Amino acid sequence: MVSQISYLLDTNIISELAKPQPNSAVLQQFYVAQHEISISSIVWHELRFGWLRMPDGQRKQLITKFLHDVVSLIPILDYDAQAAKIHAEIRIQTQKMGNNIPFVDGQIAAIAMAQGLILVTRNTKDFQAIEGLRQINWFTDTIDR
Template structure:
């Protein structure tokens, strides 16, 4: 596979292109068929929405409406976690501590030979993940 795995912070930034125009420009410069999202990022976004629904129902509903567009938009570009990814995460976590979600995203990028698009490049570089920061 060639292309980019979008980290959760990139997916979230795309919801607000006026706040993060550099991210929107970067994504627009890419062919649609080279962008992937981990099911882990989908879960992280969903978790953020659930927390927002508890603190600000109106904004939570806005986010929920946006979230409902993600699955149809990314479709088969949402990567599941399988045994190979789980095993790679297990190997990565030994070298240097890494949060479970970040570790599974890193392992997904490595297994699928994708470059990880993230704001947090320093979290992933020590694990041998190719990274790009579209926020710059």
């Protein structure tokens, strides 16, 4: 059975899952949706950059294992021409409202919108100004089945 991707995970969700004791609600939602998730190339960059900056040690070894065993199995969606078009529209829309969201957040939101996905993030306030973006916070919300 081929599962359809429904969710685009933000960096803060993947980072939570990498903790020695992740939030139980986030972990539960991850298991429920594990065959329907993806990350963006932007999130992959943020994860990889953070990992490269880490000092050698036990924590870095654990993150290396997590990136290899878990994240490497998650589809990575690129910032393509359609996402770039949507991102430009997001930037204009939010600037007109006086709400300049961080560039990478706009990219992540645009990828979710271009692919018709729900963005999973803890930082829902950062994305509230983006019209048409569907989002969920796995720390507080559950997936409707």
